[in-house]
Amino acid sequence: MQPILEVKNLTHTYDESTPFSFDAVNDVSFSVFQGEIIGIIGHTGSGKSTLVQHLNGLIKPSSGKILYNGTDIWEKPKEIKKIRSEIGLVFQYPEYQLFEETVYKDIAFGPKNMGLDGEELDKRIRDICSLLEINNEYLDKSPFDLSGGEKRRIAIAGVMAMNPKVIIFDEPIAGLDPIGRKSVIKMIEDYRKRYNATVIIISHNMEDMAQLADKLLVMNKGKLIKFDTVANVFGDDQTLKSIGLNVPIVTKVFSNLKEKGFPVSKKIFTIEDAVSYLLELKERGEHFA
């Protein structure tokens, strides 16, 4: 099977040929298949945002390639706009970019720029709003009268209204309260399910990553240091610790249990895993001391 997205030896140098020159992304390669959810983790300054801004052609690599369905996205620079509508990018704090008079117009902005109009445009907006449970009564409101969490939802809906095949989120839940966080996560899951879309998410929230992602990509100082299943990445807590990243709290509890002599034979990342593992142990009733 051909990957939907392939990154090959991508390097991005900021302030090239100046004394301040540094590689924000350094020789990164990986492949993503359709329908996967990829989580990207790493410290601030590790190159995560710079990396994802390449994936839809927002910035150009200093060297290396990005292939979308096997074709270099920069092969025909004039068609980069088409790439940007198929690979959507939701920035950090996207609500700061709302600007229209009404929620409806704001959501319409992207699809309109793709050339949609009239009934087709209206249907597109109604469809995405019904999928994302954005109530009709919101559509005529000014986006500036909404709460922070609601604004974020509208901004995300605006990108989803372009129906991208791949959608990238740069810290979509940062700064939200728990209710806002849950509703944004639900939007992402609903969109992916409906369109079998590919999702790439940058986040610092390891619990949400353990729940959502299929694979995790770990960045450190511009380099990709691990790209593997959630179990294998969180399972290697030494690597994560060495670059100062956290593992989920539940995983920490089980590491502590293991240190105390408790038989922990597998890695636990979510509460569901934890409960079923402990129930199994209890039923077996094995002795340990």
Add this chain to the structure above:
Amino acid sequence: MIKDSIIEVKNVTFEYSNSEKTKTVIENFSLNIVRGSFTVILGHNGSGKSTLAKLLNGLYKPDSGDVLVDGINTKDEKYELEVKRRVGMVFQNPDNQLLASVVEEDVAFGPENLGLSPQEIRNRVDSSLKAVDMYDFRKNAPHHLSGGQKQRIAIAGIIAMEPECIVLDEPTAMLDPKGRKEIIKTIEKLNKEKNITVILITHFMEEAQNADRVIVMNDGAVYADDTPINVFSDAQMLKNVGLDVPQTTELLLSLKNSGFNVDTKNISIEETADTILKAFHSEGI
């Protein structure tokens, strides 16, 4: 004045209004903050916690009721500067709080406005930067620092005013986990070593673990007011007001529901592990 309270909020009501409508954000609200204490205020967006923060140092004035800082009414215009010096505020976005192009100049901004001698300003800037572990960066440009470092500079600028109390309104919301830890460590240190009263508004549960007191706000009123352990183990209450239950509590509750005999009043990782061990031992396993 109640003995030893630094801030008294008495029957305060506050509303926002525009030409179309009036919205009451805080209604008949009362609260005392004990001098030297560390209080965390939790609540979802729109619960009134940021409005409360701005009432505490006179940025907002109550529509009815009073806020007293060290016995001074925030409505008393004569003492406006005195109130703001005693209660410093740190906000969410570090980029909106720094204005100078050199770190130490930024920290000096407040003390300069107090009309202090150059030597006194120098002393305060140095000791404030040391208190937040940013002294080595005093000659740097703020925009080249990380979010957590910028936020610590903002805190240093407040400490340089020698406040009695610091109110922090979601100071870590825009930071990464490392930056968050730096800020919480700094706040805890200021509270313990300098005896500065701290009021921390947040929705990260783990930041409240070492507080003396946790207040949960909902719809502009106090919904719960207790020790961290009592607040965090009340999963139903937290869910009612749309807050997260800490992962450790959630784990212990799930185990209890699956028939394990566990005490759910534990929040640290160590205690949670011990509780699970105990449950297995009591089964004779």
